[in-house]
Amino acid sequence: MPESKRKLSKGKKKSLAAGLGNKRLAPELISGVLQKESINWKKTCLLSGLIALTVFASYAFTIWFQYVYCDMFNLSPLRVVEDWFWSNLLTDLFTTPLSQPLVRATLAIDMQSATIMSPAVFHCVNILIHLANCILLYCLVYQLTNQYNKLNKEDADPYVVGACSAILFACHPLTCESVAYISARSALLVTFNYLAALLFFLRGFLAKEITQGVIGYALCYFFICCAIWSGPQGLTAAGAMLVLAMLLKTKKESWKTWVMDRPLEIFSIVLVATVVPWVLLLKYTAPIGNGFGLASLPPAAYIATQCKALLTYYLRVAVVPLGLSLDPPYAFASNFADPLAILGALVPFVFLGLAWRYRNSLLVGFSCAFFVLALLPDFVLVQPEVFSDRRFYLPLLALCIPAGLFVFRMAEKRLMATIGAGVLLVCGLIGLTNWRSIGWQNDFQLWQGAEAMNKASERSQVMLVWSQFKAGQLEQANEKAKAAIKQYPDSAILNMVLGKYANAMKDYKEAQKYFQKAADLAEKQNLSPEIVWDLKYGLAYSYLYTGDLKKAYDLADAAIRFQPNNSTLHLIKGKYYLSVDQPQAAFLELQKAYILDRYNPSVLEPLARAAIGCGTKEHQDVGYEIAKRAYRVTDDPQMLVLQAYGAVETGHIHDVFKYLSMYLKFNKPTAEVYYILYGAYKKLNLKAESDMSLQIALKEDPDIRKKMRLYLNRPLVKPEPSSKGEEGNVIPVPKEGTTTQAQSTSGKRPTAEQIKDAALKIPFAKRTIMPADAVPTPANGAPAPAKTAPAPANSAAPAPVKTAPTSTH
Numbered sequence: 026m027p028e029s030k031r032k033l034s035k036g037k038k039k040s041l042a043a044g045l046g047n048k049r050l051a052p053e054l055i056s057g058v059l060q061k062e063s064i065n066w067k068k069t070c071l072l073s074g075l076i077a078l079t080v081f082a083s084y085a086f087t088i089w090f091q092y093v094y095c096d097m098f099n100l101s102p103l104r105v106v107e108d109w110f111w112s113n114l115l116t117d118l119f120t121t122p123l124s125q126p127l128v129r130a131t132l133a134i135d136m137q138s139a140t141i142m143s144p145a146v147f148h149c150v151n152i153l154i155h156l157a158n159c160i161l162l163y164c165l166v167y168q169l170t171n172q173y174n175k176l177n178k179e180d181a182d183p184y185v186v187g188a189c190s191a192i193l194f195a196c197h198p199l200t201c202e203s204v205a206y207i208s209a210r211s212a213l214l215v216t217f218n219y220l221a222a223l224l225f226f227l228r229g230f231l232a233k234e235i236t237q238g239v240i241g242y243a244l245c246y247f248f249i250c251c252a253i254w255s256g257p258q259g260l261t262a263a264g265a266m267l268v269l270a271m272l273l274k275t276k277k278e279s280w281k282t283w284v285m286d287r288p289l290e291i292f293s294i295v296l297v298a299t300v301v302p303w304v305l306l307l308k309y310t311a312p313i314g315n316g317f318g319l320a321s322l323p324p325a326a327y328i329a330t331q332c333k334a335l336l337t338y339y340l341r342v343a344v345v346p347l348g349l350s351l352d353p354p355y356a357f358a359s360n361f362a363d364p365l366a367i368l369g370a371l372v373p374f375v376f377l378g379l380a381w382r383y384r385n386s387l388l389v390g391f392s393c394a395f396f397v398l399a400l401l402p403d404f405v406l407v408q409p410e411v412f413s414d415r416r417f418y419l420p421l422l423a424l425c426i427p428a429g430l431f432v433f434r435m436a437e438k439r440l441m442a443t444i445g446a447g448v449l450l451v452c453g454l455i456g457l458t459n460w461r462s463i464g465w466q467n468d469f470q471l472w473q474g475a476e477a478m479n480k481a482s483e484r485s486q487v488m489l490v491w492s493q494f495k496a497g498q499l500e501q502a503n504e505k506a507k508a509a510i511k512q513y514p515d516s517a518i519l520n521m522v523l524g525k526y527a528n529a530m531k532d533y534k535e536a537q538k539y540f541q542k543a544a545d546l547a548e549k550q551n552l553s554p555e556i557v558w559d560l561k562y563g564l565a566y567s568y569l570y571t572g573d574l575k576k577a578y579d580l581a582d583a584a585i586r587f588q589p590n591n592s593t594l595h596l597i598k599g600k601y602y603l604s605v606d607q608p609q610a611a612f613l614e615l616q617k618a619y620i621l622d623r624y625n626p627s628v629l630e631p632l633a634r635a636a637i638g639c640g641t642k643e644h645q646d647v648g649y650e651i652a653k654r655a656y657r658v659t660d661d662p663q664m665l666v667l668q669a670y671g672a673v674e675t676g677h678i679h680d681v682f683k684y685l686s687m688y689l690k691f692n693k694p695t696a697e698v699y700y701i702l703y704g705a706y707k708k709l710n711l712k713a714e715s716d717m718s719l720q721i722a723l724k725e726d727p728d729i730r731k732k733m734r735l736y737l738n739r740p741l742v743k744p745e746p747s748s749k750g751e752e753g754n755v756i757p758v759p760k761e762g763t764t765t766q767a768q769s770t771s772g773k774r775p776t777a778e779q780i781k782d783a784a785l786k787i788p789f790a791k792r793t794i795m796p797a798d799a800v801p802t803p804a805n806g807a808p809a810p811a812k813t814a815p816a817p818a819n820s821a822a823p824a825p826v827k828t829a830p831t832s833t834h
Contacts, residue, residue: 065184068184069184072163072184072187072188073160073163075188075192076156076159076160076163076188076191076192076195077156079159079192079195079196079451079455080152080155080156080159080195080196081152081156082196082455083195083196083454083455083458083459083462084152084155084204084205084458084462085152086459086462087148087151087152087204087205087462087465088145088148088149088152089145090144090148090205090462090465090466091144091466091467092144092207093206093207093465093466093467093468093471094206094208094315094317094465094468094471095208095313095314095315095317095555096144096206096207096208098208098313098555098558098588099132099207099208099312099313100132100136100141100147100207101141101588101590101591102587102588102589102590103129103132103133103136103590104136104141104590104621105590105617105620105621106133106136106137110133114126114129114130118254120307120308121307121308121309121310122253122254122304122307123253123256123257123304123305123307123309124309124310124312125211125254125255125256125312126254127214127251127254127255128210128211128214128255128256128312131150131210131214132147132207132210135147135150144207147207148205148207150210151203151204151205151207151209151210151213152204154210154213154214154217155195155200155203155204155213156195157217158194158213158216158217158220158422159191159192159194159195160191161217161220161221161224162187162190162191162194162220162422162425162426163187163188163190163191164187164220164224165187165220165223165224165227165426166183166186166187166190166191166388166426166429167183167184167186167187168183168224168227169387169388169391169426170182170183170186170187170388170430171183172227172231172273172387173386173387173388176273176275176276176385176387177385177386177387181430181433182433185433185436186388186429186430186432186433187429188429189428189429189430189432189433189447190425190426190428190429190430191425191429192451193425193428193429193432193451193454194421194422194425196451196454196455196458197343197346197421197425197454197458198342198346198349198454198457198458198460198461199339199342199343199346199349199414199417199418199421200414200418200421200458201349201414201458201461201462201464201465202413202414202415202418202465203414203415203418204462205462205465206415206465208313208314209413209414209415211255211256211312211415212256212258212415212416212418212419213418214251214252214255214256215252215255215256215258215259215419216418216419216422217255218248218249218251218252218255218259218262219248219252219258219259219262219265219419220422221244221248221251222245222246222248222249222252222262222266223245223262223265223266223269225241225242225244225245225248226241226242226245226266226269226270227241227269228240228241228244228245229241229242229245229290230269230270230273230287230290231273238290242290242293245266246297248262249262249263249297249301253301253304257305257402257403257406258399258401258402258403258419260301260302260304260305260401260402261398261399261401261402262301263294263297263298263301264298264398265394265395265398266294266297266298267294267295267298268380268391268394268395268398269391270290270291270294272384272387272390272391273387276385302402305402305406309406310554311406311408311409311410311553313553313554313555314408314409314410314413314553315351315410315411315412315413316408316409316410316411316553317488317553317555317556318484318487318488318491318517318518318552318553318556319409319410319411319484319552319553320409320550320551320552321407321408321409321551321552321553322407322411323407324407325360325361326358326359326360327407327411328404328405328407329358329359329360329361329363329366329370330356330357330358330366330411331369331403331404331405331411332358332361332366332367332369332370332372332404333355333356333357333358333363333365333366333369334353334356334369334411334412335369335372335400335404336365336368336369336372337353337355337356337365337369338353338356338412339416339417339420340372343417343421343424346454346457346461347457348478349414349461349464350412350474350475350478350479351412351413351471351472351475352412352475352478352479352482352484352485352488353412353478353479354478354479354481354482356412357411373397373400376393376394376396376397377393377394377397379393380393380394380397388426388427388430389427389430391426392423392424392426392427393423393427395423395426396420396423396424399419399420399422399423400416400420403416404416409552409553410553432447467492467496468491468492468495468496469489469492469493469495469496471492472485472488472489472491472492473489473492475488475489476489483513483516486509486513487509487513487516487518487519488518489505490502490505490506490509490518490519490522491518491521491522493505494506494522494525494526499526499529502522502526503522503523503526506519506522506523506526507523510523515546515550516546517543517544517546517547517550517552517556517560518543518556520539520540520542520543520546521539521540521543521556521559521560521563523539524536524537524538524539524540524543524560524563524567525563527539527567528563528566528567531570533567533568533570533571534567534571536563536566536567537564537567537568537571540560540563540564540567541564543560544557544560544561544564547560554587555587557587558584558587558588561580561581561583561584562580562581562584562588562591562593562594564576564580565577565578565580565581565584565593565594565597566593566597568580569597569600574597574600574601574604575601577597577600577601578597578598578601581594581597581598581601582598585598590617590621591621592617592618592619592621592622592625592628593618595614595615595617595618595621596614596615596618596625596627596628596631598614599611599612599613599614599615599618599631599632599635600631602614602635603631603634603635603638603732604732605731606731606732606734608634608635608636608637608638608639608640608734609635609639611631611635611638612632612635612636612638612639612644615628615631615632615635616632618632619632626655626658626659629651629652629654629655629658629659630652630655630659630661630663630664630667632648632651633648633649633651633652633655633667633671634648634667634670634733635648636648636651637649637652637670637671637674637734638733638734640734640736640738642739645671645674645675645736645739646675648671648674649668649671649672649674649675649677650671652664652667652668652670652671653668653671655667656668662688662691662692665684665685665687665688666684666685666688666695666697666698666701668680668684669681669684669685669688669698669701670697670701670733672684673701673704673705673708673735673737674704674735674736674737674739675739675742676708676739676740676741676742677742677744678705678708678709678741678742679742679744681701681702681704681705682705685698685701685702695725696721696722696723696725696726696729697722697726697729697732697733699718699719699721699722699725700718700719700722700729700733700735701733702714702715702718703715703716703718703719703722703735704735704737706718707737708737708741
């Protein structure tokens with residue numbers, strides 16, 4: 026039966042050699058014979074289906090997982106993506122390439138395809154990328170096995186070796202974090218682009234035609250850039266290409282001949298491999314990873330810890346995949362005085378020695394060198410994330426290549442026994458992978474497993490309390506935090522949990538104490554950015570409700586740099602701008618808060634106030650409608666006053682008295698009520714009543730002009746006529762030029778007490794308050810134009826906002 030690039034059996038080799046005069050078969054001749062064979066697509070599709078089945082059996086149920094650990098920190102900034110996001114992303118490709126711009130781009134696309142409420146989309150994409158990586162690994166091993174056969178005159182089946190490597194990688198539990206954890210997508214994308222670059226490098230390096238070679242190298246360098254934009258491990262892709270090129274040299278070929286045969290290719294590869302690592306000199310800010318609550322270690326301690334973890338954790342779970350954890354025991358090292366750190370530092374040199382020892386065996390030699398390159402530079406680039414299974418995703422792939430060859434060799438000796446053992450091994454790995462994936466279902470399970478693995482760890486105990494709080498178990502988390510803080514008084518996480526609980530209980534003064542202590546500890550311990558942001562957010566929230574808007578604003582402005590799409594931070598800034606009489610700036614911030622959280626009723630009231638205060642017709646209309654919506658949502662009596670504010674600014678004077686009468690039925694008049702009455706009386710040209718209302722409002726609150734702008738620049742709106750037979754009390758509103766009851770009885774202006782009594786006696790109206798003839802109308806039925814003042818009644822009008830927000834709301 027024909028096969029794609031069918032291997033030559035030993036018998037066929039002998040027959041071919043005999044036909045050539047019993048001469049030894051040259052590698053070039055073998056290459057020529059093999060190249061005539063076509064790919065067996067039927068076999069390839071069958072094996073690819075088996076790989077896909079393994080992937081879905083291992084990770085299909087993660088589609089129903091929710092967000093966990095740092096997912097919300099990473100995804101919240103992408104909830105609303107403006108045009109500037111993509112332009113900034115393009116800039117980051119060249120200014121900060123290690124900030125993972127490609128990862129952010131894919132997450133933003135997922136967010137735009139669904140919403141923040143659809144984690145299944147993100148999980149599906151992770152699974153599909155993992156499947157693509159397994160298929161690419163199959164293709165790479167297939168190509169390497171073909172070249173291995175040519176160089177060593179072997180007969181390893183490239184289909185079987187590739188499938189064994191890919192299946193082992195597909196279901197290994199050490200890949201769980203990279204697939205089941207949305208925020209670990211960087212490992213998936215780095216691997217995808219890394220493998221694609223190697224495959225196109227082989228295409229270009231082995232091409233017989235210049236056109237194919239140019240296309241192969243062009244795509245190769247493109248995917249190297251994509252790998253670097255996905256994570257720091259991409260920096261070593263060019264080095265892997267150089268190693269692979271050297272291993273592809275035949276034994277008979279001298280190094281000089283090898284270089285002179287392809288000088289431009291070798292020069293370009295060496296140049297890229299030399300230049301690319303200098304990217305580390307550019308600005309680098311470690312993305313939010315698994316370092317939540319961890320202090321950044323000094324360089325010596327960090328590298329020593331990575332070396333020790335390589336020996337005591339990563340290699341151990343790669344061989345025996347049990348005990349996977351975010352906080353593994355016996356992994357921290359303060360320096361290289363630790364014997365296990367020294368032994369761990371020797372591991373890369375051992376693999377480099379194996380690469381040299383087996384340099385004639387392409388699969389083994391390249392895999393050992395690939396393993397060492399894949400460890401870099403995460404193992405030497407200091408960052409808050411100390412331990413992470415995603416770091417070993419690419420090195421594990423390198424280990425699976427010789428493992429696939431080993432399985433094939435065992436099958437050559439004992440086929441049925443190898444098949445039986447392989448099926449049991451794969452089923453066992455799938456079961457362990459599903460078991461480990463459950464740990465990534467929620468924060469509590471994640472840290473409960475970590476605490477069970479490492480009971481002596483302060484971090485695991487503290488993060489277990491944090492996960493309980495995130496799960497909504499506030500009382501239990503608070504009690505555990507109080508007990509644990511006696512043992513760990515310098516834990517910023519515990520102080521943060523206690524502060525969050527105090528905020529939830531509306532004990533804002535107590536919350537400020539805990540948050541401030543946590544912030545001081547975070548600065549002293551150089552904790553990761555996400556916890557610093559969370560502390561500033563908690564402090565800003567507590568200051569907002571204690572009335573210290575300036576401090577709240579400063580903290581929110583600092584925190585919003587890390588979380589630009591946090592609605593509460595925009596709400597805090599908007600309220601601050603309102604307090605300093607900047608309604609336009611307040612409207613912009615509050616509009617962002619509303620877009621981000623349309624179901625938060627606390628945003629509606631200040632948003633309506635800011636919109637009305639902007640002074641333009643479009644903004645006032647929008648603010649009036651938002652005020653009506655706020656009352657329907659919250660049923661807060663204060664929203665009646667807000668509606669009256671919107672009504673007086675939009676010219677609906679008949680609605681002003683209706684809303685105020687409803688409010689005053691159960692509440693005492695406030696400075697805002699008198700100030701709105703002042704505006705209504707002024708629109709009706711009732712000077713005595715308007716002057717007295719203004720005096721009372723200013724006496725009640727001297728700053729009322731700053732808190733509530735009145736423009737009064739809109740014409741009066743004619744009310745709809747009342748239905749016949751409708752009964753109810755109405756407040757008498759005289760026509761222009763008439764006198765009020767208070768004026769007619771005394772002939773003088775009404776006193777303050779009379780105005781107060783009039784405000785208190787505004788009855789609840791069951792029908793339109795203002796008589797239809799209170800507003801003169803022209804012949805065509807349109808409301809008569811009123812004289813509009815160019816400035817508000819209390820201050821100069823600010824420049825109107827150019828963009829009308831009507832479409833947003």
